[in-house]
Every structure is written in C-alpha cells, then in structure tokens.
Amino acid sequence: MRWIRLETNTHIFEHHKTIFMNRGNMLLPRLDYARVANYIAARLRQYFEDSGRRAGVIGLSGGVDSSVVAYLTTMALGRDRTRLYLLPSSVTPNEDMEDAVSVIEKLGIPSGNWRIISIDEIVEAFERKLGKISRVARGNIMARTRMTILYHEAAVNNGLVIGSGDKSEYLSGYFTKHGDGGADVLPIAGLYKTHVRQLAEYLKIPERIRIKPPSPALWPGQTAEEELGVDYTTLDTVLYLRFDKKLSEETINRVSGIPLETVGKILERVSLTRHKRRLPKRFAIDYEEMSVKTF
Numbered sequence: 001m002r003w004i005r006l007e008t009n010t011h012i013f014e015h016h017k018t019i020f021m022n023r024g025n026m027l028l029p030r031l032d033y034a035r036v037a038n039y040i041a042a043r044l045r046q047y048f049e050d051s052g053r054r055a056g057v058i059g060l061s062g063g064v065d066s067s068v069v070a071y072l073t074t075m076a077l078g079r080d081r082t083r084l085y086l087l088p089s090s091v092t093p094n095e096d097m098e099d100a101v102s103v104i105e106k107l108g109i110p111s112g113n114w115r116i117i118s119i120d121e122i123v124e125a126f127e128r129k130l131g132k133i134s135r136v137a138r139g140n141i142m143a144r145t146r147m148t149i150l151y152h153e154a155a156v157n158n159g160l161v162i163g164s165g166d167k168s169e170y171l172s173g174y175f176t177k178h179g180d181g182g183a184d185v186l187p188i189a190g191l192y193k194t195h196v197r198q199l200a201e202y203l204k205i206p207e208r209i210r211i212k213p214p215s216p217a218l219w220p221g222q223t224a225e226e227e228l229g230v231d232y233t234t235l236d237t238v239l240y241l242r243f244d245k246k247l248s249e250e251t252i253n254r255v256s257g258i259p260l261e262t263v264g265k266i267l268e269r270v271s272l273t274r275h276k277r278r279l280p281k282r283f284a285i286d287y288e289e290m291s292v293k294t295f
Contacts, residue, residue, distance in 0.1 A: 027256060028194055028240050033202035036195075037072065040187050044076035047185055048160065055159030057150050059180075060084040060103060060114075061217070062096035064200050064209055065188065066164040067103050071203045072187055073162055074107050082107070083157060084114040087146045089123065091220050099209050106206075115153075119145045139218030143179025151182075160184040168193040171239050172266070173273020174228060180216070181276060192236040230266060234258055238266045 048056065056073040060066050073082045086100050097116075104114050122145050127133060133141070150161045163183025165175055170189050175181035188196055193214070200210045214224040214232070225231050241252045242263075249267065253260040 027237055027245075028192060031195055031198070033199050036191070036199060037075065037202065040072050041075035044072065044162075044185065044187050048077060048081075051160060051184075053154075053158055053160045055081050055083050055154065055157040056162045057083050057154040057157065057159045058085065058162050058164065059146055059150050060086055060100045061164075062086075062099035062103070062209065063164075063212070063214060064197055064205070065166050065193075065214075067099070067205050067209050068188060068196055068200050068203065069162055069164040070103055070107060071205065074109075079107055079109050080113070082109060082113060083153065083159060084109055085150060085153060086114070086116045087119050087149060088116065089119050089142055089217075092217050095208075095212075096217060099206070099212075102206060103209070117149060119149070135219050139216070139222075140176050140179060142218050143176035143216070144182075147179050147182040154184075162187065163189075165189055166193050166196045167191055168232060168235055168239060169224075170277065171243065172228060172235065172269050173276045174224060175276065177276050192240060193232045194236045228269075230262060234262065235266060238263050239270075242267060 044056075048054070056077050058066060058070055058073060060070055070082065070084055084100075084104055086097060088097055119142060123138065123142055126141050126145075127138070147161070153159070154161050161183045163180070163186045165181060165183070165186050166188050167190055169175055170186070188199075191199065197210055215222050216224070228235060237256050238252055238258060241247045241256065242249075247255070249260060249263045252258065252263050
C-alpha cells in the first residue's frame with residue numbers, strides 16, 4: 001500500500017490507493033462483505049416491515065446481480081417470502097436458465113414460489129400491433145414486459161418488486177427506463193459491479209454465474225461491456241473516483257492511467273442518462289398567486 005498525493009480543482013489531499021483483484025490495478029476499496037450483506041439484508045427487512053408488504057418479487061436472469069439480490073432477499077425475508085420469476089425469451093441462453101434454476105435449488109425456494117413465464121407471445125403481440133420495430137426497440141419492449149409481469153405478481157402476492165440494478169449500471173444509465181430499471185427497492189444500487197462480484201463470492205454463488213460476461217440477453221450475442229464501450233474495471237474506477245472521491249477528470253486520468261478521452265466519454269454518458277434516474281418532473285402551482293382574486 002502507498003500514499004499518493006492528489007490534486008483537485010480546489011484542494012490537495014492525501015488518498016490511500018488500494019490495489020485489489022486479479023484484473024489489474026484498481027482504486028476501489030475492498031469491502032467487509034459480511035457487514036455489507038448483513039447491512040443490506042437488515043435494510044431490506046426493515047423496508048418490507050415499514051411497507052406492510054409480505055413477498056419480495058424478483059426477476060431472476062441467471063446473472064450475478066439478480067442472483068446476489070435473490071440471496072440477500074432470502075437472508076432478509078426468508079425463502080417462504082421470496083418469489084423468483086424466470087422470464088425467458090427465444091434468445092435467452094440455455095446457460096442462463098440453468099444458472100437461474102441452480103440458484104433456486106441452492107436457496108431451497110419452495111416450488112410454489114417460483115415460475116417460468118416466457119415473454120415471447122407478449123412481445124410478438126406488441127410487434128403485430130406496432131409493425132416493424134428496431135432491435136433496440138424490441139429489447140426495450142422485452143424489458144418492460146418483464147417488469148409488467150413482476151408488478152402483476154407483486155400485486156397478487158402482497159409484494160414489492162425488488163430490482164437488481166447495481167451502481168455501475170445505475171450511474172451509467174445502462175438499463176431500460178420503466179423496464180429493468182423499474183422497481184420498488186434497489187438493494188445493491190450502492191455497489192459497483194466489481195463489489196457485486198466480490199459479494200457474490202462471499203455468498204458462495206457459483207463461479208460460473210460470478211464470472212460470466214454481463215448481458216441483458218435482449219438479442220443474440222449482446223454483452224454489456226460491448227454496448228457500454230468499456231470494461232467494468234475501467235467503468236467502476238472512473239465512477240468511483242468521480243462520484244465517491246470527487247476527483248476531476250484530469251486527476252482521474254493522472255491517478256488511474258485511464259485515457260482522458262475514456263474518462264470523458266464515461267462521464268458524458270452519466271450526464272446524458274440523467275433523466276433515467278429522476279422522478280417525473282412536476283410543475284408546481286402557486287395557489288396564492290394563481291387564485292381568482294375576489295374583492
């Protein structure tokens with residue numbers, strides 16, 4: 001470990017650089033995952049107690065994020081209150097389905113608490129009504145169809161939808177608005193993908209799930225890193241240094257060695273997707289100002 005002198009636009013400070021993981025040098029800290037898991041489970045349990053809802057409803061894709069959320073939900077609510085839904089399409093890899101089922105088996109989810117529901121016929125009905133649509137538009141319809149199903153299941157089971165978005169994808173806007181981004185609570189949205197993978201290791205989630213390339217699987221061959229244009233190691237480093245350590249783009253470049261152009265593109269994406277992270281804009285009415293004056 002060593003200390004590096006960093007400069008920002010307004011001040012100079014000392015930063016403790018931690019080297020971790022096998023994938024090169026990164027500047028994110030190693031977390032105490034026993035504390036992280038217990039903290040998230042406790043917060044999730046309290047959220048459900050406050051809401052008066054019973055069931056935690058999760059779309060289980062077979063990826064690392066939804067698998068981690070499923071494990072944490074069983075910690076928080078127990079397996080009897082955890083409901084898992086596999087929502088494949090014709091392009092869903094068989095491996096993803098196998099991995100999702102393996103999570104269900106490892107968690108001991110009761111047979112009445114999980115279902116497989118194909119979304120193909122629903123998506124095809126949209127296509128018949130809307131006419132020819134692009135690959136991306138079809139992918140967005142798929143994501144929103146899945147969220148519609150999850151909210152239906154939450155409604156009929158006195159539940160809430162538990163989303164599986166992580167901090168990397170939340171900040172970079174890598175989600176479908178009102179699709180996989182739609183949820184009542186996002187328990188791992190405070191963790192970068194790097195940390196989610198490490199938490200998955202702590203939770204003893206199978207290695208095949210932990211190391212597979214992240215993908216929404218909305219079309220054949222789709223990968224998150226290819227669409228983002230950057231690997232998660234780089235993405236997480238830039239996001240952490242900018243939003244957690246409050247460093248300037250130039251300082252991020254100097255400390256991490258990541259090209260300034262790459263840093264700029266990542267932060268531009270954050271800015272361009274800001275609308276995805278905001279509630280709908282409301283126009284306030286000043287009742288005193290706009291009331292009919294009677295004299």
